[in-house]
C-alpha cells in the first residue's frame with residue numbers, strides 16, 4: 001500500500017488558498033476515511049448493570065417531576081463515542097425510561113423510529129396511533145417514525161423499559177425533529193396482537209387485497225416469544241443458535257427500516273459463537289446469567305443488564321447455568337446495512 005502525501009508536504013500558501021475557498025484535499029485523509037481491511041471503531045464493548053442504572057433512575061423519579069422531563073430517561077452512552085453523543089453504538093440509541101403511577105409522558109411524534117422493551121413493572125401502557133398497547137415485562141412495543149405515541153401508567157410501583165431508537169442515524173442526517181400533540185383518542189379494544197395477528201402464518205384476508213397498514217403489528221408479547229424460543233430449542237441442534245427475528249407479519253421483513261430486533265435463547269450450559277458480522281448490536285439479558293466475550297473483553301451479565309457490541313466484533317456468549325436457559329433481547333443495525341448494500345457475515 002502506497003504512503004500518501006500529507007498536508008505538511010504541501011506549500012503553506014496553497015493550503016491557505018484551499019481553506020479560503022472551502023476546499024480540502026482528499027489524499028491526506030483518505031486512509032482515515034477508508035482504513036484498510038477493517039473499519040476504525042470507537043465503540044467500546046461495555047456493560048450497563050441494571051442495578052447501577054435502576055437506583056439512579058428511581059432517584060431521577062424523586063428529583064425530576066415528569067412535567068420537567070417529558071421522558072424520564074437515563075441514556076446508556078458508550079464512553080468510546082463521547083457520553084454527550086448518546087450512542088450505545090454508532091447507530092443505536094438506548095435509554096432506560098421510568099414512569100411512575102398516574103404519570104403520563106405526553107403525546108408526540110418524531111422522525112426517529114423506536115421500540116420499547118419492558119424491563120420491570122405492571123400497569124404501564126403506550127398508545128400508538130390510537131392503539132392501547134399494554135406493557136408487561138419483556139413485551140416489545142413499536143413506535144415507528146412519525147406515529148403518535150404517549151405513555152401512561154395505571155398500576156402501582158415503578159414501570160421501567162428500554163428505549164431503542166435509530167436516533168444517531170437520523171441525527172447524522174440532520175433530520176431529527178418532533179411535534180407535540182393533544183392526547184390521543186384510544187380505540188377501546190384489545191391490541192392487534194390479541195385480535196388480528198394471533199399467530200404466525202395467519203393475517204387478515206383483506207391485507208391480500210392491498211389494504212394494509214405499514215406497521216400492522218405494534219406489540220409482540222414476551223410470553224409468546226419465550227414459548228416460541230423454547231419450542232424451537234427442543235428440536236435445534238446444539239451447534240445452531242436458537243434465535244427468532246421480530247418481523248412485520250404482512251411483509252415478513254424487519255419491523256423497522258434501520259434497526260433489527262431478535263430474541264435469543266441459550267440452552268443450559270450453551271456456548272454460542274455467532275459468526276462475526278459487519279453490524280453493531282446491543283444485547284439485553286431478559287433472564288439468566290451470561291458471560292459475553294466481545295473482542296477481547298469478557299463481561300458478566302445478569303437479568304436486565306445491557307451490553308454494547310461494536311461492528312465487526314467477535315462475540316462469544318456463555319450461559320453460565322447448567323440447569324436453566326438464558327434469554328436475550330438483541331437489537332442490531334443489520335437492516336440499515338443490508339439496505340446500504342454492505343452487510344457482511346464473515347467466516
Ligand code: 1HN
Pocket residue numbers: 071073095097105110112114149151163165167
Ligand atoms: C422518545 O420519543 C421517547 O417517546 C423516549 O418515550 C426517548 C429519546 C430521544 C428522542 C425521542 C419516548 C427518546 C425519544
